[in-house]
Amino acid sequence: MELTLYNSLTKSKQVFQPIDPADVRMYVCGPTVYDFAHIGNARPIIVFDVLYRLLRHVYGVPHVKYVRNITDVDDKINARAKEEGVSISDVTERTTRQFHEDISALGVLPPDVEPTCTSHIPQMVEMIEVLIAKGHAYEADGHVLFNTPSMKDYGELSRRSLDEMVAGARVEVATYKKDPTDFVLWKPSDDETPGWESPWGRGRPGWHIECSAMAREHLGEVFDIHGGGIDLQFPHHENEIAQSRCAHDTKVMANVWMHNGFLQVEGRKMSKSAGNFITINELLQKWPGEVLRFNMLRTQYRQPIDWTEKSVQESWDVLESWYGQSSPAEAGPALTGEVLEALADDMNTPRVIAALHQMEPAERASNIAALGFAGDLGDPRIGSVDDAAVEAAIALRLEAFGNRDFAEADRIRDELTAQGIQLKDSKDPATGERLTSWELKR
């Protein structure tokens, strides 16, 4: 089948043609592990999980390789460790564990490889040496810098010329740079900062070289898809491209570059200072993970998304209604019909959802199962409720019904309502007997 993807490199939708259909390779920039992942971080995780599932459907599970790194070397991590008075590995290990816990609740498959920076330092050093040998990088004042004018088409991804960048720059240029747009490959570490021995003294890698080195190690010099958030397009991805292409003398690093749009919260940019910073973990205290997953997919991945309480509630309502008709837990996963077509159209997930609404419940259940939904809407807040007491109250209410004592029945219902418990009555279609279920009000 034909799969169309939007390529940031060409700014157009293109039919996806893998280099080798028996070995389709995708790299996605993973988290820097210094703090809880926020809901904005969850977007690429979920979006590219959907793509991973689609690729596996199209090319076969054994023929797709998905690499998503963990950035465990970063000055933010160093700052956090210092602030807390703990070791750097304390911070990175704890945060990595938390990250895995949080995203597994979102129904994402683990990537095939999840490399860490700390285990790829030799590969980074080697790549930097190659770049120096080829005249693309130089040592200055203990740093190694990539010389951007040494690459003819630097800036192709973000479509800016070096002149534009210099003209628009607001940042003071370090004096040791040959050119204002040169960027760091390696920087020196003092005794208190993590560092590794290198030909340029004890130091640590710059931000971009990690992804170039890890992608090369696990996917080769040229691979199919590289993904990440739109905020990474420049400078991170631009510089990855520069490093990898210049080190390998290749025309591209990856054939298709994909960027998910930004996330806002209640109509405003999410930031700690604005007080609207939401972590995945916090949301999971209140909502089932698959509601968050569904909510994320209601917007096409390239569009900006406005994350609101109201939209999450709507997502919950939709899933509850679907699961009530046919649960994905009991369905054989399968991508079919219009759902598959919409997915293959640059992952048009809103169109996918519209198609799901039109499907028969059984087929729908199969499709949502294949999209990573398990059918579990267990309310994470339910632990705070004494459900035996609730069941007992419901039994008393049904007894009151039996006696036609509506005043007593309503009194019990009002009491439960006051506790935030919503009753739902239905009839057994066979016997006509009254059945009562309950849930916590949102």
Place this chain on the structure above:
RNA sequence: GGCCUCGUGGGAGAGUGGUUAUCCAUCGGAUUGCAAAUCCGCGUACACCAGUUCGAUUCUGGUCGAGGCCUCCA
């Protein structure tokens, strides 16, 4: 200041040079002892101003508005 993305009905959100997106909410009805839940029915929107066109929400230009990035930063 430079580069870029976006602006669809009450809300969310696809799409299209001329034809019902879809979902949620509202409203009306059925059902219910009363509610909730459930079921049925109802919505001709596409920021503004020009231009191209037989015809534009869909193409081009401009205006206004929202948002992102601008090299060590998350």
